[in-house]
Amino acid sequence: MDEPSLIGLDWGSSRLRAYLLSRDGAVRETRSSDAGASRLAVGVAGDARAALFERQLRELVGDWLTPRRPIIACGMVGSAHGWREAAYVPCPVDLSDLHRHLTLVHGSDGLQIHIVPGASYRAAGLAPDVMRGEETQVIGALAQHATWATGASIVLPGTHSKWVRVADGRLVSFATRMTGELFEQLRSHSLLARSLEDSRELDRDAFAQGLAASRDARGGDLSHLLFGVRTLHLFGERTPHALTDYLSGLLIGHELASGLPQAPAELPLVLVGDERLCARYQLALASFDRGASAQLVDSAALGLTAVARSHGLA
């Protein structure tokens, strides 16, 4: 087993995940903390903010740090509210070129961090779109299956789901869909919240009913379909548990009805993310007569390794 030669950081809004990595990309050790980049230094700027980030890093993996072990980081750590802003690279971008845009940050005692840039995309006449961290997950996914680089749709479900088109080794375009965030907002704060209770085990029938409603509306009229959560409760047709899964079905169905027309059926569709959530998306895809070619749990470590290697760091 070779000596760990790289430290990878997947430093998102709500969590910091650190990987101690071998030359071949194998994860030797993983640690994580809730020192998310968005909650770490609210209202603090400049050197003081950088010091806060450095302290969190040293607290979590201080014993991993050696002068000859490079550190590479992706995610919100590179946002305007992160350790240091790493400007977005506009799509289309050659994924093997991304390492040319690393932002080098110097800490105390010779500490150096290479931050992977986020990516931006703008369809003609529309608002821009952005990602931070998911570009690295995509690189990690392609590292596991080289043929996907020739053409694939990579879907990363979550609070802000990303639908990414890859072709000829390039990140061509992508779209963000706020599925997870809408779900949280509606079940926590809206009038619908009164009709809902947390569901421990998926109610497949209620979930399928929500999916079908959004599918049949072709992703349209969401603000109408959502009201059905209230009325199904009012008419006693679904329990508050089941209605939580109905709402989930409506919102994931809305996402699929909107995203799938841009994901050609002849290309692989790859799900990347939390295992339970991806399983739910697999069910949803089936009700749209589609399937995922693969499901990957976490590809950040592999992506960080690939970018570091392109840059001669590992």
Added chain:
Amino acid sequence: MDEPSLIGLDWGSSRLRAYLLSRDGAVRETRSSDAGASRLAVGVAGDARAALFERQLRELVGDWLTPRRPIIACGMVGSAHGWREAAYVPCPVDLSDLHRHLTLVHGSDGLQIHIVPGASYRAAGLAPDVMRGEETQVIGALAQHATWATGASIVLPGTHSKWVRVADGRLVSFATRMTGELFEQLRSHSLLARSLEDSRELDRDAFAQGLAASRDARGGDLSHLLFGVRTLHLFGERTPHALTDYLSGLLIGHELASGLPQAPAELPLVLVGDERLCARYQLALASFDRGASAQLVDSAALGLTAVARSHGLA
């Protein structure tokens, strides 16, 4: 001027509005309080709840009450959490028949209240839809322009916008769209809230940009378009004030893109509701190459008068 012969109550979730009405439907006096039906008797049932409602009524208009002056009420006062539940009447329903479904409630000292039922509608295979109070507003609108009863779309914008189809004197069908509620949720609680500030004066350009985005997406992909509120802020392309109107444009555009295909262009489209909000919908309709045939501020008093008269009460 004839003696007031009727008391009308528009008793909604958040407010109680009382009208002292002449035989001809003219409003002699209006009073209102924040004794909304949804906040009045949370967790209180049966006689105790009824007593709470009666007390609020007597506090507001005790001096109007005489043995020979009937009282008619519409809105959430007739919901399962109201004074007394008045069951929904399913659509299609002849609007001149609605009075046959009044629920009579007896209070103390001979007090009698006639509660107008809400209406329900169920499209094949979909969740049911409901309204309470808007059926009376629709009757009031038709009272002002009898030819609308032969065929019209009545749109009542608000927290839960209602799109109502009227034909041959019947309430044929309707759909609720949670536009106002989504707007409040997103601007108060979501990640987007950080990008928004209250807009005092409508930014027409930002509003139009939001409308156009939803219109061009034909009401689809809302969860993607919403993320644009965040990115336009991130890229400094719109001020937080303007972005509030952009969000409003996205959501009203989503509502119109979904509702207008069911509102035949050859029939009148009538807006009923708050004057400023309806003015905003007028602007929005223009960007969909449609217009409203009329805009009514409040038709509840006229509607209550019409139902009471059909029932021989006034």
